[in-house]
Amino acid sequence: MSAATAAQRHDCIVIGAGHNGLVAATLLARAGRKVLVLEAGSQAGGAAVTRAFHPGFRVSAAAHLLHLMPAQLQRELGLEARGLKFVGTQLPTTALGADGAVLGIGAGLSGTDAAAYAAYSERMRRFGAALAPVMGATPPRLGTERWQDTLALLGIGWRIRRLGRNDMRELLRIGGMNVYDLLKDHFESPLLQGALGLDAILGTNFGPRSPGTVLTLLYRLAGESAAGGGLMQPQGGMGAVCDALAQAAVAAGATLRLDAPVAQILVEGDRASGVRLASGEEFAAGCVVSNADPKTTFLKLLGARHLDTGFVRRVTHIRSRGLSAKLHLALSAAPRFSGVDAARLTGRLVIAPSLEHIEQAYNHSKYGEFSAAPVMEVTLPTLADSGLAPAGQHVLSAVVQYAPYALKGGWSDDQRRAFTALLIDTLERHAPGLRTSVLGAELLTPVDIEDEFRIDGGHWHHADLAFDQFLMVRPVPGATQHSTPLAGLYLCGAGCHPGGGVMGIAGRNAAQQVLKAGDRT
Amino acid sequence: MSAEPRKGIDFRHPLLPTPFHRRARELAQADSFVAWAGYTTVDVFTTVEQEYFAIRNAATLYDLTPMVKYRITGPQALDYLNRLVTRDVARLRVNRVQYCCWCNDAGHLIDDGTLFRLGEAEYLLCTAERQIDWLLASAIGFEVEVREITEEVAALSLQGPTSCAVLKGLGLAGIENLKPFEIGRFSLGDAALTVSRTGFTGDLGYELWIAPQAAEALWDALIEAGRGRGIRAIGSQALNMARIEAGFIAPNVDFISAEHTIRIGTERSPLEMGLAWLVDFDKGQFTGRRALLAERARGVARQLVALDIQGNKPARDSLLYVTPTSKREIGSITSAMWSPTCKRNIALAMVEAPYYSNGTKLWVDIYLNRELVWERRMCRAEVCERPFFAPDRRRATPAGDT
Numbered sequence: 001m002s003a004a005t006a007a008q009r010h011d012c013i014v015i016g017a018g019h020n021g022l023v024a025a026t027l028l029a030r031a032g033r034k035v036l037v038l039e040a041g042s043q044a045g046g047a048a049v050t051r052a053f054h055p056g057f058r059v060s061a062a063a064h065l066l067h068l069m070p071a072q073l074q075r076e077l078g079l080e081a082r083g084l085k086f087v088g089t090q091l092p093t094t095a096l097g098a099d100g101a102v103l104g105i106g107a108g109l110s111g112t113d114a115a116a117y118a119a120y121s122e123r124m125r126r127f128g129a130a131l132a133p134v135m136g137a138t139p140p141r142l143g144t145e146r147w148q149d150t151l152a153l154l155g156i157g158w159r160i161r162r163l164g165r166n167d168m169r170e171l172l173r174i175g176g177m178n179v180y181d182l183l184k185d186h187f188e189s190p191l192l193q194g195a196l197g198l199d200a201i202l203g204t205n206f207g208p209r210s211p212g213t214v215l216t217l218l219y220r221l222a223g224e225s226a227a228g229g230g231l232m233q234p235q236g237g238m239g240a241v242c243d244a245l246a247q248a249a250v251a252a253g254a255t256l257r258l259d260a261p262v263a264q265i266l267v268e269g270d271r272a273s274g275v276r277l278a279s280g281e282e283f284a285a286g287c288v289v290s291n292a293d294p295k296t297t298f299l300k301l302l303g304a305r306h307l308d309t310g311f312v313r314r315v316t317h318i319r320s321r322g323l324s325a326k327l328h329l330a331l332s333a334a335p336r337f338s339g340v341d342a343a344r345l346t347g348r349l350v351i352a353p354s355l356e357h358i359e360q361a362y363n364h365s366k367y368g369e370f371s372a373a374p375v376m377e378v379t380l381p382t383l384a385d386s387g388l389a390p391a392g393q394h395v396l397s398a399v400v401q402y403a404p405y406a407l408k409g410g411w412s413d414d415q416r417r418a419f420t421a422l423l424i425d426t427l428e429r430h431a432p433g434l435r436t437s438v439l440g441a442e443l444l445t446p447v448d449i450e451d452e453f454r455i456d457g458g459h460w461h462h463a464d465l466a467f468d469q470f471l472m473v474r475p476v477p478g479a480t481q482h483s484t485p486l487a488g489l490y491l492c493g494a495g496c497h498p499g500g501g502v503m504g505i506a507g508r509n510a511a512q513q514v515l516k517a518g519d520r521t
Numbered sequence: 522m523s524a525e526p527r528k529g530i531d532f533r534h535p536l537l538p539t540p541f542h543r544r545a546r547e548l549a550q551a552d553s554f555v556a557w558a559g560y561t562t563v564d565v566f567t568t569v570e571q572e573y574f575a576i577r578n579a580a581t582l583y584d585l586t587p588m589v590k591y592r593i594t595g596p597q598a599l600d601y602l603n604r605l606v607t608r609d610v611a612r613l614r615v616n617r618v619q620y621c622c623w624c625n626d627a628g629h630l631i632d633d634g635t636l637f638r639l640g641e642a643e644y645l646l647c648t649a650e651r652q653i654d655w656l657l658a659s660a661i662g663f664e665v666e667v668r669e670i671t672e673e674v675a676a677l678s679l680q681g682p683t684s685c686a687v688l689k690g691l692g693l694a695g696i697e698n699l700k701p702f703e704i705g706r707f708s709l710g711d712a713a714l715t716v717s718r719t720g721f722t723g724d725l726g727y728e729l730w731i732a733p734q735a736a737e738a739l740w741d742a743l744i745e746a747g748r749g750r751g752i753r754a755i756g757s758q759a760l761n762m763a764r765i766e767a768g769f770i771a772p773n774v775d776f777i778s779a780e781h782t783i784r785i786g787t788e789r790s791p792l793e794m795g796l797a798w799l800v801d802f803d804k805g806q807f808t809g810r811r812a813l814l815a816e817r818a819r820g821v822a823r824q825l826v827a828l829d830i831q832g833n834k835p836a837r838d839s840l841l842y843v844t845p846t847s848k849r850e851i852g853s854i855t856s857a858m859w860s861p862t863c864k865r866n867i868a869l870a871m872v873e874a875p876y877y878s879n880g881t882k883l884w885v886d887i888y889l890n891r892e893l894v895w896e897r898r899m900c901r902a903e904v905c906e907r908p909f910f911a912p913d914r915r916r917a918t919p920a921g922d923t
Binding site for chain 1: 604626658662806808809
């Protein structure tokens with residue numbers, strides 16, 4: 001550590017300039033800390049970047065819609081003033097069925113489902129609103145005798161109780177259910193069931209019949225309730241969000257270094273004392289805040305030797321294998337989805353014709369195969385944001401389930417080609433003529449996501465959102481509330497509560513914990 | 522699991538014979554066998570008294586084969602072991618042995634054992650219970666290979682004041698110069714024979730390690746060499762008496778492995794077990810270090826101590842009190858016996874703070890079954906030094922030639 005000069009000594013080093021890392025860096029710098037953000041990639045944003053995938057075509061590399069970042073946090077960080085604009089908010093969702101059936105979720109419904117949907121969405125909105133504060137807060141610790149923890153636990157109970165007797169009963173009834181049973185209870189239309197069910201399993205390792213899928217849905221709703229803007233498309237893609245975040249961090253006084261991959265978290269006297277880059281350069285710091293996923297942070301950057309065996313074993317058991325892929329198409333012309341009007345085309349198109357269809361798509365993944373009939377969340381970002389492609393040409397961005405990380409035989413070029421062709425065929429059925437307009441295609445499997453964004457297992461949320469990996473046990477007991485067994489080392493990424501999605505809350509809460517602990521050089 | 526069924530074992534006879542089994546069977550007059558780690562071993566050969574006195578006055582053979590043995594190799598074997606055990610393994614030189622223990626994250630004792638350094642990056646860890654799950658979990662992130670080799674080694678413990686003389690009779694040149702906790706390499710016929718000056722009796726003694734094929738030859742040669750030196754085979758009961766006198770702890774008797782406890786609060790830390798001398802806080806990270814530092818800072822809640830008890834009736838399973846009329850127990854006995862050699866009524870006991878310091882006077886209630894008539898006696902007890910029995914011969918080098 002003697003190699004580190006005074007100029008290289010900081011109060012806080014943030015590993016990774018993902019959105020959470022940037023939020024944490026900004027808030028720490030604003031609190032007067034000398035902050036250094038080290039990003040392995042050559043642009044800030046982690047997986048929330050906009051980047052080229054075909055000459056002249058750019059796309060959000062992972063998530064393509066913003067719906068979880070609280071408006072309050074955006075204001076606090078001054079993102080609008082730093083150029084963040086939305087070309088669409090409260091975007092509609094349209095379900096595409098077999099043989100050309102199209103269903104607009106919400107206003108497009110009719111018959112008994114319309115009434116059922118109104119009641120269902122109103123109730124789920126109430127649940128989301130009740131749980132929203134849980135999403136925003138650092139969860140309490142279990143098994144302590146601290147009054148703050150007891151109070152926080154009582155607070156969660158109180159918010160649920162305050163829903164009133166009927167809603168509370170309903171929430172407790174459905175909380176542990178699977179989304180398949182829930183939606184079958186409420187709706188008749190398979191197309192509606194499929195579209196609503198997709199939100200519960202997108203980015204997860206679950207099928208609609210998997211236990212805990214109502215939980216993931218509630219999680220999403222609580223996050224959206226806290227965010228408040230519905231589905232939003234940032235101008236310039238998700239990268240624009242992180243560009244604004246990076247500007248906020250720099251404006252607050254943080255130093256941002258790109259192309260600076262961290263190889264090792266340094267330890268001195270049983271506390272994190274800095275980092276060493278892959279280049280060998282060392283930086284000293286009072287504390288290290290990792291935006292990397294828990295496995296990468298603990299097993300690769302820190303190393304098992306600095307941790308206890310039981311903790312390391314728990315970390316290796318975090319379920320973090322991605323099952324979502326991303327498809328990017330460069331199109332010579334705007335695709336025409338039969339039966340979808342122009343207003344709905346700028347929103348979200350969902351190919352998940354029924355819950356059974358999703359479950360069958362999921363079945364393949366259990367045996368290391370990609371889905372024979374995959375489900376997709378499709379957006380056409382260039383319809384509202386023409387700057388992402390050459391004039392008159394378009395981008396299709398789709399989140400695809402299910403593409404297992406550990407595909408039988410591995411993601412060879414043949415397998416990639418086969419899956420890409422399968423996805424284009426699927427799209428072609430809903431948008432005849434699309435295939436002939438394809439100028440270029442990029443498939444990001446979980447393995448590619450792991451390689452490009454350094455997320456172990458290529459899981460969007462760093463770790464599955466499930467009962468045993470959420471709230472006060474996320475990512476694992478012993479590393480909750482953003483602190484870790486090693487003094488001076490904190491987690492601020494999606495592996496922490498409240499989890500993945502471009503949300504920024506984990507980064508904000510981590511910064512608060514660091515400030516509370518008072519670690520400085 | 523597609524592993525083939527192990528040869529020589531079927532469901533009607535699930536216990537394995539050790540390589541010494543045929544020899545032991547011939548001598549097992551009491552026909553008293555017990556299961557130990559999947560093997561059948563002798564509990565008592567003739568009578569416990571006869572066997573015990575042989576440990577303290579002559580030489581004894583005890584079949585150690587069921588002791589679980591792990592071979593640990595690889596470029597990071599030392600780093601791995603230093604993270605695993607509480608002691609500083611960097612201080613262990615080649616051909617030396619270290620007594621050690623290891624903990625879980627909470628600083629609770631999983632097991633103790635002996636660690637043999639056989640080469641630059643080759644170690645042997647001997648434990649009473651199987652530990653492969655914990656050892657492999659501890660190997661995550663280390664370039665190390667951990668392999669159980671229990672069945673590949675026949676092990677025999679030769680203990681007692683004439684043990685060195687017996688080995689000399691076996692032709693092991695220079696054996697008397699082997700220091701305590703040192704490893705020597707010899708041969709017996711064509712077989713390589715490894716001898717370590719270690720044991721569980723607190724007496725002069727050795728442990729012998731040989732290929733299973735040569736086990737019976739070793740046994741026969743020892744019996745032959747020990748003929749004029751009172752050698753006899755002993756079972757687990759006699760050994761247990763010697764280990765209490767030596768003040769050694771036994772798993773499932775004096776503590777329950779933290780991996781096996783079910784009830785909260787029944788785990789024990791090395792600080793509580795009187796093993797603080799095995800815990801090196803200065804060597805860097807090891808599993809349980811942070812928890813043990815916290816425990817040390819807040820004070821150790823209870824400790825295993827040696828007790829000297831009035832009378833001659835063993836205080837088995839007894840409870841401890843501060844006064845003879847007190848209703849509140851402040852501890853309990855884990856091991857107890859009348860020590861024939863020390864002529865003292867001794868015990869190991871877990872005692873709550875602040876009653877565990879040396880010289881503290883306590884009371885023990887002892888229940889006596891006198892031909893089915895029960896009597897309760899309150900006896901005085903005093904916390905005393907461990908071990909109870911520590912003859913100079915156990916350390917003397919060159920070893921005595923009695």
